């Protein structure tokens with residue numbers, strides 16, 4: 001299992017890993033040729049699954065569209081870069097929720113923001129607060145994120 005940079009046909013190199021200590025895992029890979037980056041974020045159940053398979057954390061088949069988005073936007077590291085294109089009904093973030101999001105490791109912050117945004121959007125929640133994050137993370141298995 002490994003990530004390949006489609007454009008370069010090169011195997012992406014492991015760059016950075018975060019283990020928040022709660023069972024979640026975030027791993028970043030970069031293409032040695034063009035420098036594009038992808039990050040893998042797993043919840044505790046997925047982390048355990050990957051560990052139990054005895055494989056080094058690597059790639060899996062990712063649909064073209066999300067991968068395009070991830071590697072394009074993570075290169076810039078912009079917060080909120082991964083929020084849906086459809087922002088019309090995207091929930092707002094309260095100042096307290098933004099503060100908490102700021103404590104998430106930078107290279108996966110956009111992805112975590114998107115997970116919360118999608119969770120809230122699906123439930124018709126208009127503003128993300130720490131209370132909403134508490135409810136979402138229990139359900140998503142993202143303790144401490």
Ligand SMILES: [Zn+2]
Nearest residue numbers: 005008031034
């Ligand atoms: Zn490349």
